Amino acid sequence: MDSSSKLFEQRESIRVEALRIGFDACGFARVDEVESSMCDAYRRWLDEGKQAQMAYLGNHLDLREDPRQLYLGARTMICVALNYYPVRFQPRENPQFAYYSYGDDYHEVMRRKLRQLAVFVTALSGDEGRVCCDTAPVRERYWAVRAGLGFIGKNAQLIIPGRGSFFFLGELLTTLELPPDNPVSSRCGDCRLCMEHCPTGAIVAPGEVDARLCISCQTIENRGDISSFVAERMGNRVYGCDTCQLCCPWNKSATPSVHPEFVLTEELFALDADRFETMTSDEYSRIFRRSAVKRAKYAGLKRNFEIWKKNRNGGEK
Numbered sequence: 363m364d365s366s367s368k369l370f371e372q373r374e375s376i377r378v379e380a381l382r383i384g385f386d387a388c389g390f391a392r393v394d395e396v397e398s399s400m401c402d403a404y405r406r407w408l409d410e411g412k413q414a415q416m417a418y419l420g421n422h423l424d425l426r427e428d429p430r431q432l433y434l435g436a437r438t439m440i441c442v443a444l445n446y447y448p449v450r451f452q453p454r455e456n457p458q459f460a461y462y463s464y465g466d467d468y469h470e471v472m473r474r475k476l477r478q479l480a481v482f483v484t485a486l487s488g489d490e491g492r493v494c495c496d497t498a499p500v501r502e503r504y505w506a507v508r509a510g511l512g513f514i515g516k517n518a519q520l521i522i523p524g525r526g527s528f529f530f531l532g533e534l535l536t537t538l539e540l541p542p543d544n545p546v547s548s549r550c551g552d553c554r555l556c557m558e559h560c561p562t563g564a565i566v567a568p569g570e571v572d573a574r575l576c577i578s579c580q581t582i583e584n585r586g587d588i589s590s591f592v593a594e595r596m597g598n599r600v601y602g603c604d605t606c607q608l609c610c611p612w613n614k615s616a617t618p619s620v621h622p623e624f625v626l627t628e629e630l631f632a633l634d635a636d637r638f639e640t641m642t643s644d645e646y647s648r649i650f651r652r653s654a655v656k657r658a659k660y661a662g663l664k665r666n667f668e669i670w671k672k673n674r675n676g677g678e679k
């Protein structure tokens with residue numbers, strides 16, 4: 363077997379292992395510098411303050427723009443996706459949480475599975491690799507496109523053709539040099555549904571979200587007051603917002619996740635307005651002990667609930 367056939371075989375054996383571990387998609391990108399036009403656009407977005415309270419997005423720009431500095435000798439980015447589209451939903455009359463927060467915090471689930479994949483890759487290459495999942499300064503959606511997983515929609519989400527956008531992303535950097543997959547180009551066409559349906563107009567240009575206006579950012583990351591403009595448009599949401607995904611035609615083909623970790627917990631299912639009203643800090647910690655909702659903190663979630671009550675009583679725009 364010549365060396366290029368061997369590399370293709372190695373790549374496919376990693377892909378098979380990734381699917382066996384439980385990932386819903388897996389692709390491969392050659393690691394080099396992020397395209398300069400993408401770096402410029404990102405820096406401009408930061409300069410304009412559109413990251414809002416997420417100041418950490420401006421950290422480690424050098425690493426963000428070149429993952430080879432994140433993991434010395436990295437040659438391949440293995441990109442994976444995990445489906446979190448719910449099997450069952452919250453009752454519509456309850457204060458609403460974004461689908462991704464229905465079950466366990468995905469960071470742990472993703473890391474556990476990526477570490478399993480890393481063990482397999484180590485057996486092939488001798489290299490331990492570096493696992494990344496949201497917390498490392500990696501342009502996750504950019505690399506997922508380069509690795510052929512999908513394209514970035516006008517809603518700024520990674521969309522997997524035929525499967526939608528309700529996916530968590532993760533990466534494994536390795537020094538193993540593997541043949542890359544083909545990038546996927548945009549398939550939004552003339553559609554603008556997400557831009558039209560966003561309650562606050564936060565999608566200010568195709569693929570560009572102004573987090574100062576985004577309900578998802580404001581309900582989760584904002585530790586102070588939410589502006590009345592955003593608050594009046596939060597509707598029945600208390601944590602996150604799925605609107606620009608729900609209206610996307612690509613999500614008509616979303617199928618329920620098979621991962622038990624992401625199933626709506628009984629406690630969240632039962633969290634109606636009365637329980638929310640009386641929920642103490644200790645109860646909050648218990649209900650969300652394994653959940654991404656901890657990010658919003660007790661005070662933040664209670665603040666959001668007060669807005670929910672106002673909107674229920676006729677304040678919603």
Ligand code: SF4
Nearest residue numbers: 560576577603605606
């Ligand atoms: S998450 Fe909601 S508020 Fe943010 S861009 Fe999407 S639709 Fe708009």
Ligand code: SF4
Nearest residue numbers: 515516550553556610
């Ligand atoms: S709603 Fe339309 S424009 Fe927006 S991401 Fe989906 S396909 Fe693209």
